[in-house]
Amino acid sequence: MSDLYLLHAIGRINGEFRRRYHAEIEKSGYEGLKGNGRILYILDTNGEMSQKDLALKMHIRPQSLTGALLKLEEAGYISRRRSERDKREQFVSVTQLGSERGREMRLVREQVASDLFECLSAEEKENLSGQVNKIISRFDEAKEE
Numbered sequence: 001m002s003d004l005y006l007l008h009a010i011g012r013i014n015g016e017f018r019r020r021y022h023a024e025i026e027k028s029g030y031e032g033l034k035g036n037g038r039i040l041y042i043l044d045t046n047g048e049m050s051q052k053d054l055a056l057k058m059h060i061r062p063q064s065l066t067g068a069l070l071k072l073e074e075a076g077y078i079s080r081r082r083s084e085r086d087k088r089e090q091f092v093s094v095t096q097l098g099s100e101r102g103r104e105m106r107l108v109r110e111q112v113a114s115d116l117f118e119c120l121s122a123e124e125k126e127n128l129s130g131q132v133n134k135i136i137s138r139f140d141e142a143k144e145e
Contacts, residue, residue: 013116019030021112028108036068037109040077040102043094050083051090 027036039047042057051069055062069092072078077098082087094102117125 012057017112018118021109024112025105028104036055036072036077037102039065039068039072039107040094040098041106043078043092044099048091049095050123050144051092054092072098 003011038058039054042054046057051065051074052094055065058065069078069080073080076095078092080090082094083091120128
């Protein structure tokens with residue numbers, strides 16, 4: 001089995017998960033939230049944080065968050081405020097509505113993931129998790145260098 005095959009297979013699993021998750025989100029009436037549930041979840045779990053810190057936590061550039069945050073703010077799911085010290089810095093927090101939607105979306109995400117991996121035994125899931133974490137830790141080590 002080649003490395004490229006493994007990469008393709010992982011991409012296919014991710015693509016299938018995203019397709020199913022987005023279909024469920026749309027059925028639930030959460031249009032416009034497709035890729036933004038994770039933002040709501042992170043803010044709900046961590047509390048208010050700077051846009052820069054949120055981007056770091058999501059492993060994306062701060063500029064990449066701008067459009068998503070605007071949509072979430074317009075929908076009433078988040079609020080933003082400028083820093084008192086540095087007017088260039090913005091802090092983001094989840095609203096009550098955003099917290100509720102984020103939790104609902106998390107449940108949908110968990111259900112879709114359960115459906116996707118139900119063909120694996122607990123031991124197989126544990127083994128797969130160990131292997132995936134090994135690859136992820138290699139990325140993290142490379143970042144530190």
